[in-house]
């Protein structure tokens with residue numbers, strides 16, 4: 464069995480690497496020479512050239528970091544470094560749960576240190592070069608510290624009971640852990656709104672005025688109560704713009720990035736809000752949550768079948784089974800299934816985007832605003848206008864902007 468596990472794990476790593484490399488190269492080469500029809504208002508020659516350069520730089524950087532990560536993972540497996548780490552944890556003679564947390568903690572820290580140069584380069588060199596980066600070194604460091612704190616708090620809160628359930632309840636551990644994760648996935652929503660998001664950004668109520676009146680009128684018209692309409696200082700980190708809803712029912716809040724407000728008209732922003740409302744009305748949020756819960760359940764169940772299989776541990780040079788080790792190794796064994804699941808979920812997400820656009824149009828009846836919004840967002844974010852279909856198939860959560868515009872264009876406004 465060990466050879467089969469080894470074959471699946473190494474094979475999946477290499478196949479995924481090849482797939483992503485081929486698709487990113489195809490994607491880089493699928494740019495059109497001239498500004499596509501209909502985008503001349505948003506791109507001049509210079510801006511279009513800049514968007515292509517941004518794509519090329521991003522592609523090269525992505526290829527470099529994925530190659531590095533593949534080589535490193537293969538080295539870690541080949542040199543049986545997990546075995547050394549496992550022995551170290553065992554010699555600490557601590558409670559198995561504490562041992563598990565130490566095991567995860569060390570992996571997290573090493574991984575973060577290795578990724579640090581890439582993260583710094585991405586933010587302060589690449590994004591900076593194209594004028595997107597607004598993060599100061601101070602913000603970067605403070606973000607990191609807050610991130611560590613959240614990882615420690617939530618990591619401990621979620622992982623300790625999971626380790627405990629699998630250690631204590633054996634065959635029943637998986638569904639108890641599943642219940643806990645499900646509860647966490649639901650609890651994290653209000654926690655995100657009230658605790659986590661305000662730790663990183665400042666939210667101020669959108670001032671009274673034309674935009675506020677228009678958003679309120681819209682939410683009333685479609686019977687979708689919004690408790691708070693906030694402006695978020697997204698410009699603190701980046702000039703990329705966005706808007707999102709959070710929370711359930713009557714406590715729902717919408718956050719509009721200040722960068723969005725700067726660059727778009729009231730009508731355009733209402734079309735974005737309407738699009739986001741569409742995701743709720745079409746039940747995309749709830750369906751996504753339920754699918755996530757089901758997927759987690761299946762994963763935990765399969766993990767439960769393999770968690771004591773010494774052959775799986777042997778692939779990584781580990782001689783004794785443990786729940787903590789099993790979780791990491793099983794995650795790698797499961798990655799071909801994860802890839803298929805993610806292809807399915809991104810396809811579903813693209814379909815949902817079309818539906819939300821259609822909802823927006825149906826209720827705002829303003830096709831021009833929606834289309835100019837889509838074009839404006841693509842232009843400001845220097846999006847790839849003609850991505851390669853393989854890239855879209857593998858990883859695009861949103862359909863290419865030209866497809867969205869085409870879909871909106873043929874909808875009858877009546």
Ligand SMILES: [Zn+2]
Nearest residue numbers: 738742816819
């Ligand atoms: Zn959407």
